[in-house]
Amino acid sequence: EAVVNRIAAGEIIHRPANALKELIENSLDAGSTSIQVSIKDGGLKLLQIQDNGHGIRVGDLAIVCERFTTSKLRTFDDLSTMSTYGFRGEALASVSHIAHVAITTKTKDSNCAYKASYSDGAIIPAKPGGAAEPKPCAGNNGTQISAEDLFYNVPTRRKALKNATEEYNRILDVVNRYAIHNEGVSFTCRKVGSNTPDVHTTTSATVVDNIRHIYGTAVANELLSLEKSYPVYPLKIKGWISNANYNVKKFVMLLFINHRSVESPAIRKAIEAVYTTYLPKNTHPWVYLSLEMDPRNVDVNVHPTKREVHFMNEEEVIATICEAIQDRLGDANV
Ligand code: ADP
Ligand code: MG
Structure with missing residues:
Protein backbone atom coordinates (compact mmCIF):
# COMPACT_ATOMS: atom_id res chain seq x y z
CA GLU A 1 0.00 0.00 0.00
CA ALA A 2 2.87 2.38 0.82
CA VAL A 3 4.26 1.89 -2.67
CA VAL A 4 0.91 2.61 -4.30
CA ASN A 5 0.56 5.79 -2.24
CA ARG A 6 4.07 6.82 -3.14
CA ILE A 7 3.36 6.40 -6.84
CA ALA A 8 0.13 8.40 -6.48
CA ALA A 9 2.04 11.10 -4.61
CA GLY A 10 4.70 11.22 -7.31
CA GLU A 11 1.99 11.92 -9.86
CA ILE A 12 0.83 14.94 -7.90
CA ILE A 13 4.23 16.23 -6.82
CA HIS A 14 6.69 16.13 -9.72
CA ARG A 15 9.26 18.48 -8.31
CA PRO A 16 9.93 20.76 -5.34
CA ALA A 17 8.13 23.71 -6.94
CA ASN A 18 4.88 21.68 -7.14
CA ALA A 19 5.04 20.93 -3.42
CA LEU A 20 5.78 24.55 -2.62
CA LYS A 21 2.81 25.77 -4.66
CA GLU A 22 0.50 23.59 -2.57
CA LEU A 23 2.09 24.78 0.68
CA ILE A 24 1.77 28.44 -0.34
CA GLU A 25 -1.90 27.95 -1.24
CA ASN A 26 -2.50 26.38 2.18
CA SER A 27 -0.83 29.34 3.89
CA LEU A 28 -2.96 31.76 1.89
CA ASP A 29 -6.10 29.76 2.67
CA ALA A 30 -5.16 30.12 6.36
CA GLY A 31 -5.33 33.90 6.02
CA SER A 32 -1.59 34.54 6.28
CA THR A 33 -0.14 38.00 5.66
CA SER A 34 3.45 36.78 5.92
CA ILE A 35 4.85 33.79 4.05
CA GLN A 36 8.53 32.97 4.31
CA VAL A 37 10.16 30.29 2.23
CA SER A 38 13.58 28.76 2.98
CA ILE A 39 15.29 26.39 0.58
CA LYS A 40 18.28 24.05 0.62
CA ASP A 41 19.58 22.44 -2.56
CA GLY A 42 16.76 23.60 -4.78
CA GLY A 43 14.22 22.28 -2.29
CA LEU A 44 15.48 18.71 -2.58
CA LYS A 45 17.28 18.84 0.79
CA LEU A 46 14.83 21.21 2.47
CA LEU A 47 11.65 23.03 1.54
CA GLN A 48 10.37 25.12 4.44
CA ILE A 49 7.51 27.54 4.72
CA GLN A 50 6.61 29.69 7.69
CA ASP A 51 3.32 31.56 7.78
CA ASN A 52 1.37 33.67 10.28
CA GLY A 53 -2.03 32.21 9.45
CA HIS A 54 -4.68 30.74 11.74
CA GLY A 55 -2.68 27.61 12.51
CA ILE A 56 -3.79 24.00 12.95
CA ARG A 57 -5.56 22.92 16.11
CA VAL A 58 -3.58 20.37 18.12
CA GLY A 59 -6.46 17.91 17.83
CA ASP A 60 -6.19 17.98 14.04
CA LEU A 61 -2.43 17.44 13.87
CA ALA A 62 -2.71 13.67 14.05
CA ILE A 63 -4.74 13.42 10.84
CA VAL A 64 -3.62 16.43 8.81
CA CYS A 65 -1.37 14.34 6.51
CA GLU A 66 -3.94 11.62 5.90
CA ARG A 67 -5.41 11.50 2.43
CA PHE A 68 -8.63 13.47 1.90
CA THR A 69 -8.30 15.25 5.22
CA THR A 70 -9.47 18.77 4.62
CA SER A 71 -10.92 21.53 6.73
CA LYS A 72 -12.18 23.29 3.63
CA LEU A 73 -15.79 23.13 2.56
CA ARG A 74 -16.75 21.46 -0.64
CA THR A 75 -20.32 22.10 -1.59
CA PHE A 76 -21.67 23.13 -4.92
CA ASP A 77 -23.35 26.17 -3.45
CA ASP A 78 -20.36 27.56 -1.67
CA LEU A 79 -18.44 28.87 -4.63
CA SER A 80 -15.96 30.90 -2.68
CA THR A 81 -14.57 27.96 -0.76
CA MET A 82 -15.13 25.18 -3.24
CA SER A 83 -12.04 23.80 -4.88
CA THR A 84 -11.65 24.88 -8.44
CA TYR A 85 -9.90 21.68 -9.35
CA GLY A 86 -11.81 18.94 -7.60
CA PHE A 87 -8.73 18.34 -5.53
CA ARG A 88 -8.95 18.37 -1.79
CA GLY A 89 -6.99 17.05 1.14
CA GLU A 90 -4.29 15.41 -0.98
CA ALA A 91 -1.42 17.86 -0.91
CA LEU A 92 0.01 17.34 2.57
CA ALA A 93 -0.62 13.61 2.32
CA SER A 94 1.28 13.48 -0.96
CA VAL A 95 4.24 15.42 0.38
CA SER A 96 4.42 13.16 3.44
CA HIS A 97 4.74 10.13 1.15
CA ILE A 98 7.81 11.47 -0.64
CA ALA A 99 9.57 13.51 2.07
CA HIS A 100 10.14 13.75 5.81
CA VAL A 101 7.56 16.26 6.93
CA ALA A 102 7.50 18.24 10.18
CA ILE A 103 4.78 20.68 11.21
CA THR A 104 5.03 23.25 14.00
CA THR A 105 1.87 25.22 14.50
CA LYS A 106 0.14 27.52 16.96
CA THR A 107 -3.41 28.81 16.93
CA LYS A 108 -4.18 32.19 18.51
CA ASP A 109 -6.06 30.68 21.43
CA SER A 110 -3.36 28.17 22.35
CA ASN A 111 -0.68 28.94 24.98
CA CYS A 112 2.04 27.12 23.11
CA ALA A 113 2.90 25.72 19.71
CA TYR A 114 2.87 22.00 18.87
CA LYS A 115 5.24 20.05 16.71
CA ALA A 116 4.68 16.75 14.92
CA SER A 117 6.55 14.68 12.34
CA TYR A 118 5.04 12.62 9.57
CA SER A 119 5.84 9.76 7.29
CA ASP A 120 3.66 8.09 4.64
CA GLY A 121 0.55 10.00 5.60
CA ALA A 122 0.76 9.29 9.33
CA ILE A 123 2.09 11.05 12.39
CA ILE A 124 5.27 9.48 13.78
CA PRO A 125 5.39 8.57 17.48
CA ALA A 126 7.60 10.97 19.46
CA LYS A 127 9.58 8.07 20.94
CA PRO A 128 9.87 4.62 19.38
CA GLY A 129 6.84 2.78 20.61
CA GLY A 130 5.67 5.90 22.42
CA ALA A 131 2.50 7.89 22.03
CA ALA A 132 2.01 9.61 18.70
CA GLU A 133 1.06 12.90 20.22
CA PRO A 134 2.32 16.27 19.03
CA LYS A 135 4.96 17.77 21.32
CA PRO A 136 4.32 21.18 22.92
CA CYS A 137 7.01 23.75 22.13
CA ALA A 138 7.63 27.47 21.77
CA GLY A 139 6.43 29.19 18.62
CA ASN A 140 4.58 32.12 17.11
CA ASN A 141 1.02 32.09 15.82
CA GLY A 142 0.93 30.39 12.45
CA THR A 143 2.37 27.31 10.86
CA GLN A 144 5.79 26.13 9.83
CA ILE A 145 6.00 23.15 7.51
CA SER A 146 9.31 21.52 6.55
CA ALA A 147 9.74 18.86 3.93
CA GLU A 148 13.20 17.30 4.01
CA ASP A 149 14.90 14.98 1.55
CA LEU A 150 12.29 15.22 -1.17
CA PHE A 151 11.92 11.99 -3.17
CA TYR A 152 14.33 10.17 -0.81
CA ASN A 153 12.25 7.06 -1.46
CA VAL A 154 11.69 7.63 -5.20
CA PRO A 155 15.21 7.18 -6.62
CA THR A 156 14.19 7.59 -10.28
CA ARG A 157 12.54 10.93 -9.61
CA ARG A 158 15.44 12.01 -7.44
CA LYS A 159 17.92 11.23 -10.21
CA ALA A 160 15.91 13.16 -12.78
CA LEU A 161 16.09 16.28 -10.59
CA LYS A 162 19.77 16.63 -9.93
CA ASN A 163 20.05 20.28 -11.00
CA ALA A 164 19.40 22.24 -7.79
CA THR A 165 19.77 25.61 -9.53
CA GLU A 166 17.02 24.81 -12.02
CA GLU A 167 14.73 23.60 -9.22
CA TYR A 168 15.45 26.75 -7.20
CA ASN A 169 14.56 28.94 -10.18
CA ARG A 170 11.24 27.16 -10.50
CA ILE A 171 10.60 27.69 -6.80
CA LEU A 172 11.41 31.40 -7.13
CA ASP A 173 9.04 31.61 -10.08
CA VAL A 174 6.19 30.17 -7.98
CA VAL A 175 6.91 32.58 -5.10
CA ASN A 176 7.13 35.52 -7.52
CA ARG A 177 3.79 34.73 -9.12
CA TYR A 178 1.96 34.36 -5.82
CA ALA A 179 3.66 37.50 -4.45
CA ILE A 180 2.37 39.54 -7.38
CA HIS A 181 -1.09 38.05 -7.17
CA ASN A 182 -1.44 38.60 -3.41
CA GLU A 183 -1.21 42.28 -2.64
CA GLY A 184 -1.12 42.77 1.15
CA VAL A 185 0.79 39.56 1.80
CA SER A 186 4.52 39.74 2.44
CA PHE A 187 6.55 37.01 0.75
CA THR A 188 10.21 36.14 1.16
CA CYS A 189 12.23 33.39 -0.44
CA ARG A 190 15.80 32.65 0.53
CA LYS A 191 18.41 29.96 0.36
CA VAL A 192 19.30 28.68 3.83
CA GLY A 193 22.56 30.32 4.87
CA SER A 194 22.07 33.39 2.70
CA ASN A 195 21.36 36.63 4.54
CA THR A 196 19.63 38.39 1.69
CA PRO A 197 16.40 36.93 0.39
CA ASP A 198 16.03 36.57 -3.37
CA VAL A 199 12.49 37.90 -3.18
CA HIS A 200 11.10 40.13 -0.49
CA THR A 201 7.75 41.85 -0.82
CA THR A 202 5.99 43.83 1.89
CA THR A 203 2.38 44.01 3.02
CA SER A 204 2.13 47.67 1.99
CA ALA A 205 3.43 47.18 -1.57
CA THR A 206 0.99 47.49 -4.47
CA VAL A 207 0.77 44.97 -7.29
CA VAL A 208 2.78 47.29 -9.51
CA ASP A 209 5.39 47.77 -6.73
CA ASN A 210 5.77 44.02 -6.60
CA ILE A 211 6.00 43.71 -10.37
CA ARG A 212 8.71 46.39 -10.32
CA HIS A 213 10.57 44.57 -7.53
CA ILE A 214 10.46 41.25 -9.33
CA TYR A 215 10.48 42.05 -13.06
P1 ADP B 1 -6.62 21.03 1.35
O1 ADP B 1 -5.83 22.30 1.26
O2 ADP B 1 -7.18 20.63 0.04
O3 ADP B 1 -7.64 21.06 2.45
P2 ADP B 1 -4.11 19.87 2.12
O4 ADP B 1 -3.61 18.49 2.11
O5 ADP B 1 -3.38 20.87 1.29
O6 ADP B 1 -5.63 19.84 1.70
O7 ADP B 1 -4.15 20.38 3.62
C1 ADP B 1 -4.88 19.62 4.56
C2 ADP B 1 -5.42 20.47 5.70
O8 ADP B 1 -4.33 20.88 6.54
C3 ADP B 1 -6.08 21.76 5.27
O9 ADP B 1 -7.44 21.57 4.96
C4 ADP B 1 -5.90 22.64 6.50
O10 ADP B 1 -6.91 22.38 7.45
C5 ADP B 1 -4.60 22.15 7.10
N1 ADP B 1 -3.46 23.03 6.75
C6 ADP B 1 -2.48 22.76 5.85
N2 ADP B 1 -1.59 23.76 5.79
C7 ADP B 1 -2.01 24.70 6.67
C8 ADP B 1 -1.53 26.00 7.07
N3 ADP B 1 -0.40 26.52 6.54
N4 ADP B 1 -2.23 26.67 8.01
C9 ADP B 1 -3.35 26.16 8.55
N5 ADP B 1 -3.87 24.96 8.21
C10 ADP B 1 -3.21 24.23 7.29
MG1 MG C 1 -4.12 22.49 0.07
Whole structure:
Protein backbone atom coordinates (compact mmCIF):
# COMPACT_ATOMS: atom_id res chain seq x y z
CA GLU A 1 0.00 0.00 0.00
CA ALA A 2 2.87 2.38 0.82
CA VAL A 3 4.26 1.89 -2.67
CA VAL A 4 0.91 2.61 -4.30
CA ASN A 5 0.56 5.79 -2.24
CA ARG A 6 4.07 6.82 -3.14
CA ILE A 7 3.36 6.40 -6.84
CA ALA A 8 0.13 8.40 -6.48
CA ALA A 9 2.04 11.10 -4.61
CA GLY A 10 4.70 11.22 -7.31
CA GLU A 11 1.99 11.92 -9.86
CA ILE A 12 0.83 14.94 -7.90
CA ILE A 13 4.23 16.23 -6.82
CA HIS A 14 6.69 16.13 -9.72
CA ARG A 15 9.26 18.48 -8.31
CA PRO A 16 9.93 20.76 -5.34
CA ALA A 17 8.13 23.71 -6.94
CA ASN A 18 4.88 21.68 -7.14
CA ALA A 19 5.04 20.93 -3.42
CA LEU A 20 5.78 24.55 -2.62
CA LYS A 21 2.81 25.77 -4.66
CA GLU A 22 0.50 23.59 -2.57
CA LEU A 23 2.09 24.78 0.68
CA ILE A 24 1.77 28.44 -0.34
CA GLU A 25 -1.90 27.95 -1.24
CA ASN A 26 -2.50 26.38 2.18
CA SER A 27 -0.83 29.34 3.89
CA LEU A 28 -2.96 31.76 1.89
CA ASP A 29 -6.10 29.76 2.67
CA ALA A 30 -5.16 30.12 6.36
CA GLY A 31 -5.33 33.90 6.02
CA SER A 32 -1.59 34.54 6.28
CA THR A 33 -0.14 38.00 5.66
CA SER A 34 3.45 36.78 5.92
CA ILE A 35 4.85 33.79 4.05
CA GLN A 36 8.53 32.97 4.31
CA VAL A 37 10.16 30.29 2.23
CA SER A 38 13.58 28.76 2.98
CA ILE A 39 15.29 26.39 0.58
CA LYS A 40 18.28 24.05 0.62
CA ASP A 41 19.58 22.44 -2.56
CA GLY A 42 16.76 23.60 -4.78
CA GLY A 43 14.22 22.28 -2.29
CA LEU A 44 15.48 18.71 -2.58
CA LYS A 45 17.28 18.84 0.79
CA LEU A 46 14.83 21.21 2.47
CA LEU A 47 11.65 23.03 1.54
CA GLN A 48 10.37 25.12 4.44
CA ILE A 49 7.51 27.54 4.72
CA GLN A 50 6.61 29.69 7.69
CA ASP A 51 3.32 31.56 7.78
CA ASN A 52 1.37 33.67 10.28
CA GLY A 53 -2.03 32.21 9.45
CA HIS A 54 -4.68 30.74 11.74
CA GLY A 55 -2.68 27.61 12.51
CA ILE A 56 -3.79 24.00 12.95
CA ARG A 57 -5.56 22.92 16.11
CA VAL A 58 -3.58 20.37 18.12
CA GLY A 59 -6.46 17.91 17.83
CA ASP A 60 -6.19 17.98 14.04
CA LEU A 61 -2.43 17.44 13.87
CA ALA A 62 -2.71 13.67 14.05
CA ILE A 63 -4.74 13.42 10.84
CA VAL A 64 -3.62 16.43 8.81
CA CYS A 65 -1.37 14.34 6.51
CA GLU A 66 -3.94 11.62 5.90
CA ARG A 67 -5.41 11.50 2.43
CA PHE A 68 -8.63 13.47 1.90
CA THR A 69 -8.30 15.25 5.22
CA THR A 70 -9.47 18.77 4.62
CA SER A 71 -10.92 21.53 6.73
CA LYS A 72 -12.18 23.29 3.63
CA LEU A 73 -15.79 23.13 2.56
CA ARG A 74 -16.75 21.46 -0.64
CA THR A 75 -20.32 22.10 -1.59
CA PHE A 76 -21.67 23.13 -4.92
CA ASP A 77 -23.35 26.17 -3.45
CA ASP A 78 -20.36 27.56 -1.67
CA LEU A 79 -18.44 28.87 -4.63
CA SER A 80 -15.96 30.90 -2.68
CA THR A 81 -14.57 27.96 -0.76
CA MET A 82 -15.13 25.18 -3.24
CA SER A 83 -12.04 23.80 -4.88
CA THR A 84 -11.65 24.88 -8.44
CA TYR A 85 -9.90 21.68 -9.35
CA GLY A 86 -11.81 18.94 -7.60
CA PHE A 87 -8.73 18.34 -5.53
CA ARG A 88 -8.95 18.37 -1.79
CA GLY A 89 -6.99 17.05 1.14
CA GLU A 90 -4.29 15.41 -0.98
CA ALA A 91 -1.42 17.86 -0.91
CA LEU A 92 0.01 17.34 2.57
CA ALA A 93 -0.62 13.61 2.32
CA SER A 94 1.28 13.48 -0.96
CA VAL A 95 4.24 15.42 0.38
CA SER A 96 4.42 13.16 3.44
CA HIS A 97 4.74 10.13 1.15
CA ILE A 98 7.81 11.47 -0.64
CA ALA A 99 9.57 13.51 2.07
CA HIS A 100 10.14 13.75 5.81
CA VAL A 101 7.56 16.26 6.93
CA ALA A 102 7.50 18.24 10.18
CA ILE A 103 4.78 20.68 11.21
CA THR A 104 5.03 23.25 14.00
CA THR A 105 1.87 25.22 14.50
CA LYS A 106 0.14 27.52 16.96
CA THR A 107 -3.41 28.81 16.93
CA LYS A 108 -4.18 32.19 18.51
CA ASP A 109 -6.06 30.68 21.43
CA SER A 110 -3.36 28.17 22.35
CA ASN A 111 -0.68 28.94 24.98
CA CYS A 112 2.04 27.12 23.11
CA ALA A 113 2.90 25.72 19.71
CA TYR A 114 2.87 22.00 18.87
CA LYS A 115 5.24 20.05 16.71
CA ALA A 116 4.68 16.75 14.92
CA SER A 117 6.55 14.68 12.34
CA TYR A 118 5.04 12.62 9.57
CA SER A 119 5.84 9.76 7.29
CA ASP A 120 3.66 8.09 4.64
CA GLY A 121 0.55 10.00 5.60
CA ALA A 122 0.76 9.29 9.33
CA ILE A 123 2.09 11.05 12.39
CA ILE A 124 5.27 9.48 13.78
CA PRO A 125 5.39 8.57 17.48
CA ALA A 126 7.60 10.97 19.46
CA LYS A 127 9.58 8.07 20.94
CA PRO A 128 9.87 4.62 19.38
CA GLY A 129 6.84 2.78 20.61
CA GLY A 130 5.67 5.90 22.42
CA ALA A 131 2.50 7.89 22.03
CA ALA A 132 2.01 9.61 18.70
CA GLU A 133 1.06 12.90 20.22
CA PRO A 134 2.32 16.27 19.03
CA LYS A 135 4.96 17.77 21.32
CA PRO A 136 4.32 21.18 22.92
CA CYS A 137 7.01 23.75 22.13
CA ALA A 138 7.63 27.47 21.77
CA GLY A 139 6.43 29.19 18.62
CA ASN A 140 4.58 32.12 17.11
CA ASN A 141 1.02 32.09 15.82
CA GLY A 142 0.93 30.39 12.45
CA THR A 143 2.37 27.31 10.86
CA GLN A 144 5.79 26.13 9.83
CA ILE A 145 6.00 23.15 7.51
CA SER A 146 9.31 21.52 6.55
CA ALA A 147 9.74 18.86 3.93
CA GLU A 148 13.20 17.30 4.01
CA ASP A 149 14.90 14.98 1.55
CA LEU A 150 12.29 15.22 -1.17
CA PHE A 151 11.92 11.99 -3.17
CA TYR A 152 14.33 10.17 -0.81
CA ASN A 153 12.25 7.06 -1.46
CA VAL A 154 11.69 7.63 -5.20
CA PRO A 155 15.21 7.18 -6.62
CA THR A 156 14.19 7.59 -10.28
CA ARG A 157 12.54 10.93 -9.61
CA ARG A 158 15.44 12.01 -7.44
CA LYS A 159 17.92 11.23 -10.21
CA ALA A 160 15.91 13.16 -12.78
CA LEU A 161 16.09 16.28 -10.59
CA LYS A 162 19.77 16.63 -9.93
CA ASN A 163 20.05 20.28 -11.00
CA ALA A 164 19.40 22.24 -7.79
CA THR A 165 19.77 25.61 -9.53
CA GLU A 166 17.02 24.81 -12.02
CA GLU A 167 14.73 23.60 -9.22
CA TYR A 168 15.45 26.75 -7.20
CA ASN A 169 14.56 28.94 -10.18
CA ARG A 170 11.24 27.16 -10.50
CA ILE A 171 10.60 27.69 -6.80
CA LEU A 172 11.41 31.40 -7.13
CA ASP A 173 9.04 31.61 -10.08
CA VAL A 174 6.19 30.17 -7.98
CA VAL A 175 6.91 32.58 -5.10
CA ASN A 176 7.13 35.52 -7.52
CA ARG A 177 3.79 34.73 -9.12
CA TYR A 178 1.96 34.36 -5.82
CA ALA A 179 3.66 37.50 -4.45
CA ILE A 180 2.37 39.54 -7.38
CA HIS A 181 -1.09 38.05 -7.17
CA ASN A 182 -1.44 38.60 -3.41
CA GLU A 183 -1.21 42.28 -2.64
CA GLY A 184 -1.12 42.77 1.15
CA VAL A 185 0.79 39.56 1.80
CA SER A 186 4.52 39.74 2.44
CA PHE A 187 6.55 37.01 0.75
CA THR A 188 10.21 36.14 1.16
CA CYS A 189 12.23 33.39 -0.44
CA ARG A 190 15.80 32.65 0.53
CA LYS A 191 18.41 29.96 0.36
CA VAL A 192 19.30 28.68 3.83
CA GLY A 193 22.56 30.32 4.87
CA SER A 194 22.07 33.39 2.70
CA ASN A 195 21.36 36.63 4.54
CA THR A 196 19.63 38.39 1.69
CA PRO A 197 16.40 36.93 0.39
CA ASP A 198 16.03 36.57 -3.37
CA VAL A 199 12.49 37.90 -3.18
CA HIS A 200 11.10 40.13 -0.49
CA THR A 201 7.75 41.85 -0.82
CA THR A 202 5.99 43.83 1.89
CA THR A 203 2.38 44.01 3.02
CA SER A 204 2.13 47.67 1.99
CA ALA A 205 3.43 47.18 -1.57
CA THR A 206 0.99 47.49 -4.47
CA VAL A 207 0.77 44.97 -7.29
CA VAL A 208 2.78 47.29 -9.51
CA ASP A 209 5.39 47.77 -6.73
CA ASN A 210 5.77 44.02 -6.60
CA ILE A 211 6.00 43.71 -10.37
CA ARG A 212 8.71 46.39 -10.32
CA HIS A 213 10.57 44.57 -7.53
CA ILE A 214 10.46 41.25 -9.33
CA TYR A 215 10.48 42.05 -13.06
CA GLY A 216 12.16 45.44 -12.99
CA THR A 217 11.37 49.03 -13.82
CA ALA A 218 11.33 48.50 -17.57
CA VAL A 219 8.29 46.24 -17.22
CA ALA A 220 6.61 48.15 -14.39
CA ASN A 221 6.75 51.49 -16.23
CA GLU A 222 4.99 50.14 -19.31
CA LEU A 223 1.93 48.61 -17.69
CA LEU A 224 -1.69 49.12 -18.59
CA SER A 225 -4.35 48.07 -16.11
CA LEU A 226 -7.09 45.71 -17.18
CA GLU A 227 -10.43 45.27 -15.46
CA LYS A 228 -13.62 43.93 -16.99
CA SER A 229 -16.60 41.87 -15.99
CA TYR A 230 -18.75 39.68 -18.22
CA PRO A 231 -21.90 38.51 -16.47
CA VAL A 232 -22.79 36.04 -19.26
CA TYR A 233 -20.26 33.27 -18.52
CA PRO A 234 -19.72 34.72 -15.82
CA LEU A 235 -16.15 35.95 -16.03
CA LYS A 236 -14.14 38.63 -14.27
CA ILE A 237 -10.84 39.74 -15.80
CA LYS A 238 -8.30 41.73 -13.83
CA GLY A 239 -4.64 42.34 -14.41
CA TRP A 240 -1.76 44.36 -15.74
CA ILE A 241 -0.43 44.06 -19.27
CA SER A 242 2.56 45.55 -21.03
CA ASN A 243 2.04 48.26 -23.56
CA ALA A 244 2.83 47.78 -27.24
CA ASN A 245 6.38 49.03 -27.11
CA TYR A 246 7.48 46.61 -24.44
CA ASN A 247 10.69 45.19 -25.72
CA VAL A 248 11.83 41.81 -24.42
CA LYS A 249 12.89 38.49 -25.79
CA LYS A 250 10.55 36.25 -23.81
CA PHE A 251 6.78 36.19 -23.46
CA VAL A 252 5.95 36.26 -19.76
CA MET A 253 2.43 35.31 -18.73
CA LEU A 254 1.27 35.11 -15.14
CA LEU A 255 -2.13 33.46 -15.23
CA PHE A 256 -4.41 32.89 -12.26
CA ILE A 257 -7.79 31.25 -12.44
CA ASN A 258 -9.76 31.60 -9.23
CA HIS A 259 -6.52 32.57 -7.50
CA ARG A 260 -4.63 29.44 -8.47
CA SER A 261 -1.59 29.80 -10.68
CA VAL A 262 -2.17 27.81 -13.90
CA GLU A 263 -0.92 27.39 -17.45
CA SER A 264 -3.07 27.61 -20.54
CA PRO A 265 -1.25 27.20 -23.86
CA ALA A 266 -4.47 28.20 -25.63
CA ILE A 267 -4.69 31.54 -23.80
CA ARG A 268 -0.96 32.10 -24.33
CA LYS A 269 -1.18 31.57 -28.04
CA ALA A 270 -4.21 33.81 -28.46
CA ILE A 271 -2.70 36.68 -26.45
CA GLU A 272 0.56 36.51 -28.34
CA ALA A 273 -1.42 36.80 -31.57
CA VAL A 274 -3.18 39.95 -30.32
CA TYR A 275 0.15 41.59 -29.59
CA THR A 276 1.75 40.76 -32.93
CA THR A 277 -0.03 43.66 -34.60
CA TYR A 278 1.40 46.05 -32.01
CA LEU A 279 4.84 44.76 -31.11
CA PRO A 280 8.07 45.24 -33.05
CA LYS A 281 9.47 42.02 -34.51
CA ASN A 282 11.06 39.58 -32.04
CA THR A 283 9.63 41.33 -29.01
CA HIS A 284 7.08 39.87 -26.68
CA PRO A 285 4.40 40.89 -24.23
CA TRP A 286 4.38 40.72 -20.45
CA VAL A 287 0.96 39.80 -19.11
CA TYR A 288 -0.49 39.25 -15.64
CA LEU A 289 -4.08 38.03 -15.74
CA SER A 290 -6.40 37.09 -12.95
CA LEU A 291 -9.56 35.35 -14.12
CA GLU A 292 -12.45 34.56 -11.87
CA MET A 293 -15.08 32.18 -13.12
CA ASP A 294 -17.66 29.81 -11.76
CA PRO A 295 -15.61 26.87 -10.43
CA ARG A 296 -18.15 24.54 -12.00
CA ASN A 297 -16.94 25.75 -15.40
CA VAL A 298 -13.34 24.79 -14.76
CA ASP A 299 -12.21 21.29 -15.69
CA VAL A 300 -12.04 19.30 -12.47
CA ASN A 301 -10.14 16.41 -14.02
CA VAL A 302 -6.93 18.37 -14.10
CA HIS A 303 -4.65 18.09 -11.12
CA PRO A 304 -3.44 21.49 -9.94
CA THR A 305 0.21 20.54 -10.22
CA LYS A 306 -0.27 19.65 -13.85
CA ARG A 307 -1.23 23.30 -14.09
CA GLU A 308 -2.60 23.13 -17.61
CA VAL A 309 -6.21 24.05 -17.28
CA HIS A 310 -9.33 23.82 -19.42
CA PHE A 311 -12.72 25.40 -18.94
CA MET A 312 -16.18 25.63 -20.39
CA ASN A 313 -16.81 27.92 -23.37
CA GLU A 314 -13.07 28.03 -23.76
CA GLU A 315 -13.04 29.60 -27.22
CA GLU A 316 -15.56 32.29 -26.32
CA VAL A 317 -13.82 33.09 -23.05
CA ILE A 318 -10.45 33.37 -24.79
CA ALA A 319 -11.95 35.61 -27.47
CA THR A 320 -13.37 37.81 -24.72
CA ILE A 321 -10.00 38.07 -22.97
CA CYS A 322 -8.33 38.96 -26.24
CA GLU A 323 -10.92 41.61 -26.98
CA ALA A 324 -10.32 43.22 -23.59
CA ILE A 325 -6.58 43.30 -24.21
CA GLN A 326 -7.02 44.53 -27.77
CA ASP A 327 -9.24 47.40 -26.56
CA ARG A 328 -6.73 48.44 -23.95
CA LEU A 329 -3.80 48.33 -26.38
CA GLY A 330 -5.85 50.16 -28.97
CA ASP A 331 -6.80 52.96 -26.54
CA ALA A 332 -3.20 53.34 -25.45
CA ASN A 333 -1.85 53.51 -28.99
CA VAL A 334 -4.14 55.81 -30.96
P1 ADP B 1 -6.62 21.03 1.35
O1 ADP B 1 -5.83 22.30 1.26
O2 ADP B 1 -7.18 20.63 0.04
O3 ADP B 1 -7.64 21.06 2.45
P2 ADP B 1 -4.11 19.87 2.12
O4 ADP B 1 -3.61 18.49 2.11
O5 ADP B 1 -3.38 20.87 1.29
O6 ADP B 1 -5.63 19.84 1.70
O7 ADP B 1 -4.15 20.38 3.62
C1 ADP B 1 -4.88 19.62 4.56
C2 ADP B 1 -5.42 20.47 5.70
O8 ADP B 1 -4.33 20.88 6.54
C3 ADP B 1 -6.08 21.76 5.27
O9 ADP B 1 -7.44 21.57 4.96
C4 ADP B 1 -5.90 22.64 6.50
O10 ADP B 1 -6.91 22.38 7.45
C5 ADP B 1 -4.60 22.15 7.10
N1 ADP B 1 -3.46 23.03 6.75
C6 ADP B 1 -2.48 22.76 5.85
N2 ADP B 1 -1.59 23.76 5.79
C7 ADP B 1 -2.01 24.70 6.67
C8 ADP B 1 -1.53 26.00 7.07
N3 ADP B 1 -0.40 26.52 6.54
N4 ADP B 1 -2.23 26.67 8.01
C9 ADP B 1 -3.35 26.16 8.55
N5 ADP B 1 -3.87 24.96 8.21
C10 ADP B 1 -3.21 24.23 7.29
MG1 MG C 1 -4.12 22.49 0.07
